[in-house]
């Protein structure tokens with residue numbers, strides 16, 4: 001185990017003091033000066049516009065002021081300053097450094113990394129962080145040793161399984177509800193030098209699922225990720241992207257691929273450096289930036305569905321979509337197996353089965369048309385309800401509105417624990433209002449938000 005604290009601190013956050021929740025605007029109280037900071041507060045339009053949007057390009061919320069923190073103390077002072085004025089505070093991370101690039105050259109890597117390296121460490125810990133090795137190691141937030149956080153009450157606390165365990169549990173995959181992470185110490189494992197990678201192709205869903213189950217049960221590969229993209233000639237393709245990590249002699253393909261039911265003639269295994277494997281979505285990002293689709297709305301929905309229902313639910317959903325249109329040529333449905341016991345962050349909800357599947361609609365529309373995006377957001381809601389009625393759960397990186405009642409159902413037995421942590425660590429509901437999880441926003445705060453600053 002090894003600390004990468006410095007890297008993570010640099011990655012810490014672009015923290016944003018948002019205007020009051022639910023569209024109530026509050027004028028800044030110019031009589032109350034901002035705190036002295038190591039970093040800076042930016043009130044100018046350029047800085048505020050730069051953080052108003054996100055990759056979804058569906059909701060635009062320009063904040064009142066942007067904090068560029070120079071230290072953990074800056075985050076604490078600004079949260080307190082925001083709270084005293086009835087403002088909310090929402091951390092952002094996406095434009096900051098990534099962990100894979102900084103850790104792999106040291107010969108170490110986190111056991112799990114999300115597929116895309118353009119995400120911040122702390123933004124990913126706030127939601128969970130699913131990657132190719134999640135089936136074995138859980139999500140990124142399961143692999144955190146300790147964190148320095150600033151609570152909604154403005155207190156800086158170091159938490160871990162031993163110290164402030166309740167706070168530690170409620171910050172991991174906690175959607176930024178109780179504290180802002182400013183430093184994280186991550187478990188690391190030896191990084192392999194190379195990766196043997198092959199994309200397996202299947203004639204249909206059933207055969208694909210059968211091999212996915214086999215592959216995670218015998219554990220012959222390190223990463224197992226299923227995808228169902230639209231075929232260029234129409235219809236769908238069923239694929240499983242598998243990777244074996246190694247240093248030294250390459251693995252024997254005959255042993256690795258024995259007994260599988262894919263199209264053996266279509267296999268083209270390759271050996272690539274581990275760093276290139278981690279950065280495997282860089283080419284797609286470049287292509288989407290070049291053709292403009294990176295900047296279109298992205299109405300994604302990400303869920304988990306239990307093994308017992310996966311075949312029926314996915315088959316039904318595939319029958320409902322026009323893949324070329326609803327996913328786009330660069331989009332896909334993700335269908336990757338995960339052992340639920342590997343996931344230990346209490347707030348990341350998975351189905352009550354030994355094995356489940358990440359089931360995600362990664363939509364990359366060819367059009368920026370708002371009507372099309374709205375239609376897909378509505379479709380997401382319907383997908384969620386069907387998944388939920390089949391025992392599935394949400395991975396809350398999804399584009400559709402959720403009511404407090406939806407959240408209560410989503411968190412299930414963990415909801416009361418999260419609400420208690422909110423009362424303890426963010427009693428004024430200062431942090432991350434965008435999820436709208438709690439009904440019981442303190443009454444005095446609602447009135448204060450509505451009053452002119």
Ligand SMILES: Cc1cc2nc3c(=O)[nH]c(=O)nc-3n(C[C@H](O)[C@H](O)[C@H](O)COP(=O)(O)OP(=O)(O)OC[C@H]3O[C@@H](n4cnc5c(N)ncnc54)[C@H](O)[C@@H]3O)c2cc1C
Nearest residue numbers: 091092093094114115116120122123126129130176180181
């Ligand atoms: C192209 C792309 C690829 C993706 N691939 C994956 C993937 O492979 N696996 C996966 O699991 N997810 C994936 N995601 C989803 C991604 O993990 C989440 O959107 C993640 O929250 C993004 O991190 P971010 O740095 O952009 O955070 P932001 O979008 O800035 O923030 C996300 C949430 O985290 C909160 N947050 C941010 N910083 C902090 C902090 N310091 N403390 C507390 N809360 C904080 C924010 O308030 C917000 O609620 C992908 C998203 C995109 C756009």
